[in-house]
Amino acid sequence: MGILSSLGSIFQSRRKAVNILVLGLDNSGKTTIINKMKPTDAQVTQIVPTVGYSVDRFSAGNMLFSSFDMSGQSKYRSLWENYYAACEGIVFVVDSNDRLRMAVARDELWMVLDHKDIVSNKVPIIVLANKMDEKGAMTPTEVTKELGLDSIRDQNWTIVATCALTGEGLQHGMEWLASNIRVHMDKRQNK
Ligand code: G3D
Numbered sequence: 001m002g003i004l005s006s007l008g009s010i011f012q013s014r015r016k017a018v019n020i021l022v023l024g025l026d027n028s029g030k031t032t033i034i035n036k037m038k039p040t041d042a043q044v045t046q047i048v049p050t051v052g053y054s055v056d057r058f059s060a061g062n063m064l065f066s067s068f069d070m071s072g073q074s075k076y077r078s079l080w081e082n083y084y085a086a087c088e089g090i091v092f093v094v095d096s097n098d099r100l101r102m103a104v105a106r107d108e109l110w111m112v113l114d115h116k117d118i119v120s121n122k123v124p125i126i127v128l129a130n131k132m133d134e135k136g137a138m139t140p141t142e143v144t145k146e147l148g149l150d151s152i153r154d155q156n157w158t159i160v161a162t163c164a165l166t167g168e169g170l171q172h173g174m175e176w177l178a179s180n181i182r183v184h185m186d187k188r189q190n191k
């Protein structure tokens with residue numbers, strides 16, 4: 001059983017897939033996290049719209065995960081934006097031990113948060129402070145400060161320390177995300 005199997009029932013009544021974006025700088029641990037979360041029989045498909053850029057996708061139950069590397073000054077920025085309008089939840093992965101690139105991660109995160117499609121939808125976002133097992137890793141409190149998470153307005157967010165190698169923190173994080181997506185979808189439906 002994968003970590004996500006237990007969450008499937010949350011979205012059972014939905015006919016359309018629930019789109020979740022998994023974002024972060026390269027080397028933050030996205031691929032490892034996805035491999036740890038997915039059910040053992042899930043297919044991971046790699047979509048390559050253009051040379052040098054790929055989107056990893058897999059579905060679990062009614063959830064469709066799409067993941068890509070973000071790095072500063074990327075020429076692929078306009079391609080990522082295609083995913084924002086349809087997304088219903090965001091997982092932002094940071095390498096808690098990569099102090100040098102924490103400012104780059106912050107810029108990338110805020111580029112997403114300030115995007116018009118995210119501003120208008122205000123989807124829930126979870127930051128995974130990954131690689132917590134590494135000596136010298138920043139604590140979630142430090143990462144919160146570096147990324148400026150306290151400035152997030154009108155959007156449910158949280159941060160969870162994870163170790164993608166052991167899976168620690170992932171179940172808890174995904175439960176938070178699934179239940180917050182549920183609440184957010186219900187609110188929108190009732191508008
Ligand atoms: P990405 O998909 O975001 O680019 P990857 O990142 O999942 O490819 O991970 C990059 C490297 O970090 C991998 O090491 C991976 O094993 C490691 N990694 C991912 N998560 C953790 C973690 O929680 N703790 C530790 N210690 N390492 C982690 P390699 O050596 O294969 O490049």
Ligand code: MG
Pocket residue numbers: 030031032
């Ligand atoms: Mg990867």
